[in-house]
Amino acid sequence: MECTDSLTALFMDTVRSLTGSARRIFMARTVKELGPGGQRRAERECGWSRVTIRKGTHELESGFTCLDAFTARGRKRVEDHLPALLADIKAIVDSQSQTDPQFRTTRLYTRLSAAEVRRQLIAQKGYGDDTLPTVHTLTSKLNALGYYPKKVAKSQPQKKIPETDAIFTQVTQINHAADAANDVLRISMDAKATVKVGPFARGGKSRLQVEAADHDFAPEATLTPVGIFLPTLGELFVYGVTSKVTSDCLVDRLVQWWEAVRGRFAHITTLVINVDNGPENHSRRTQFMQRLVAFVQQYRVTIRLAYYPPYHSKYNPIERCWGILENHWNGTLLDSIDTVLQFASTMTWNGKHPVVALVTTTYQTGVTLTKDAMEAVEAQLKRLPALGKWFVDIIPPSLAIWDT
Secondary structure (H helix, E strand, C coil): CCCCHHHHHHHHHHHHHCCHHHHHHHHHHHHHHHCCCHHHHHHHHHCCCHHHHHHHHHHHHHCCCCCCCHHHCCCCCHHHHCCCHHHHHHHHHHHHEEECCCCCCCCEEECCCHHHHHHHHHHHHCCCCCCCCCHHHHHHHHHHCCEECCCCHHHCCCCCCCCHHHHHHHHHHHHHHHHHCCCEEEEEEEECCCEEECCECCCCCCCCCCCCECCCCCCCEEEEEEEEEECCCCEEEEEEECCCCCHHHHHHHHHHHHHHHCCCCCCCCEEEEEECCCCCCCCCCHHHHHHHHHHHHHHCCEEEEEECCCCCHHHCCHHHHHHHHHHHCCCCCCCCHHHHHHHHHHCCECCECCEEEEECCCCCCCCCCCHHHHHHHHCCEEECCCCCCCEEEECCCCCCCCCC
């Protein structure tokens, strides 16, 4: 069979349009039509591989199709060589990442650069410098995990105190130890910004036409979501509080949650609570600390408070749930308390709906202890040396305290 230039071009165009077994079988049939020396001619004139031709001939004669293992080709991903790498990256970065302060996206902005993450992988996780990928690759892995080591104006804290880095280091250590211990449960607790109930515009877009007021001077009611989030289990509990959120309100929600779940967590001896340094729950708030001491005495469980640094409240894990909620009801009129609660109950975190409850108790503001009463409470607190304002143990007398 004579191969003219036009016939050769037709063969090559046809081969380029086919893939896999169909491509190889076409090449085998073509070579067969070329007669003796067909493989050599096809290699010389069309640039076809003899190995591919032989595989196609085998498929043509046997009737069996050779499956292509395209996924086994090329370089493997770094997590195939280092199976624990992504989990180790998440363990280092998670406690030092914050949600978008304006809740416009669900991105997490981390204060660590990819180079710093690489350094900590070597220092904390025992990786060798020659086994870890480059900084560029780690940046891609951070982005794939949802972390963005990118400094943008809206994610910059207003201030930074001298103890900020030391506080972050201690929070990370406490969180890692809590997540690894079988008898310790870590929770994140905080209140969201108060929601004004009424036909008010809140930004965002809706598929339905929505008419909203552009001012919210006289809301029909207000509702403050108070949340308790279990990061390791992905469980969220949301309490819609109609009163002002006070120290008593926060501890009552802790009691309400613990009464509901303590049957599942009978083995838990310590609760690690991640909180921000808010006015209702900081460690010098007398009523808050007194109520926590009473909680420990009643339930015989240690409470370890781990505060995030001032002006860094968005690093608290519960804030990520508030970001999901804000995006969930974005563009919708929250014109009744029931609507607010319905939207809260239909949001999802890692595929799970939160437990939602309405709290109508009225709480008194301005409740404080006398100096003598607070001294009695302070005697039952064990503060971490040098960082005692941000790390506090409240323990039954028989349990251990901070290692010094």
